[in-house]
Amino acid sequence: KAGVTQTPRYLIKTRGQQVTLSCSPISGHRSVSWYQQTPGQGLQFLFEYFSETQRNKGNFPGRFSGRQFSNSRSEMNVSTLELGDSALYLCASNAHDEQFFGPGTRLTVL
Amino acid sequence: QKEVEQNSGPLSVPEGAIASLNCTYSDRGSQSFFWYRQYSGKSPELIMFIYSNGDKEDGRFTAQLNKASQYVSLLIRDSQPSDSATYLCAVAASGGFKTIFGAGTRLFVKA
Numbered sequence: 001k002a003g004v005t006q007t008p009r010y011l012i013k014t015r016g017q018q019v020t021l022s023c024s025p026i027s028g029h030r031s032v033s034w035y036q037q038t039p040g041q042g043l044q045f046l047f048e049y050f051s052e053t054q055r056n057k058g059n060f061p062g063r064f065s066g067r068q069f070s071n072s073r074s075e076m077n078v079s080t081l082e083l084g085d086s087a088l089y090l091c092a093s094n095a096h097d098e099q100f101f102g103p104g105t106r107l108t109v110l
Numbered sequence: 111q112k113e114v115e116q117n118s119g120p121l122s123v124p125e126g127a128i129a130s131l132n133c134t135y136s137d138r139g140s141q142s143f144f145w146y147r148q149y150s151g152k153s154p155e156l157i158m159f160i161y162s163n164g165d166k167e168d169g170r171f172t173a174q175l176n177k178a179s180q181y182v183s184l185l186i187r188d189s190q191p192s193d194s195a196t197y198l199c200a201v202a203a204s205g206g207f208k209t210i211f212g213a214g215t216r217l218f219v220k221a
C-alpha cells in the first residue's frame with residue numbers, strides 16, 4: 001500500500017510570490033489535513049478536507065487556501081508569500097482516527 | 111494559555127529505564143488523544159491514541175488519560191536509544207481531523 005506523497009519536497013520562493021503544494025493520500029482515504037511546522041510555533045493545523053469539502057479550518061490568514069479533488073488528492077496554495085511562511089508543510093492522510101503524515105514540503109521564502 | 115502544553119525537555123533517561131512524558135490540554139470538549147513520535151528531519155508517526163479514561167497499553171508504550179484533570183501521559187518502558195526523538199501530544203474534538211499539537215518533548219535515551 002503506497003504511503004502519502006507530497007510534491008515538491010523542497011521549494012524556494014521570494015516574497016510576494018505564490019506557491020502550490022500537492023498531496024496524494026493513501027488509497028481509499030477521503031480525508032486530508034494540512035499542517036505547518038516551524039521551530040517556533042511547532043505543528044499548527046491549517047485545514048482539513050473530506051470528500052472535496054473543507055471540514056475544518058485553523059487560524060491562518062486567507063492567503064492560505066486549499067482544495068481537494070474527486071480522487072482525494074489535495075493542494076494547498078499560499079499567496080503573497082511572506083518570510084514567516086518559511087516552514088515544513090505536512091499533509092496527513094486520515095482514516096479511522098489515525099493520521100499518516102507525508103514527508104512534507106520544505107518551503108523557504110527569501 | 112496554549113491549548114496543548116508539554117514540557118519541552120529535554121528529558122534524559124538511561125537505557126532500560128521508564129520514560130514518562132506528560133501533556134495537559136485546555137479544551138474540555140476534546141474527544142481523542144494521540145501521541146506521535148518525530149525523529150529529527152522526519153515526519154511525525156503515530157504511536158498510540160486513547161479515548162477513554164484510564165490506561166491503554168501497546169507493547170512498551172502505555173498511554174494514560176484523565177479527562178477530569180485534562181491530563182494525558184505516555185510511559186515508555188525499557189527505553190532504548192532508538193526511542194530518542196521528540197514526542198508530540200495531540201488532541202482533537204469530534205467531527206473530523208482538526209488535531210491540535212503540543213510543542214513536543216525531546217527525549218534522550220543514554221546507552
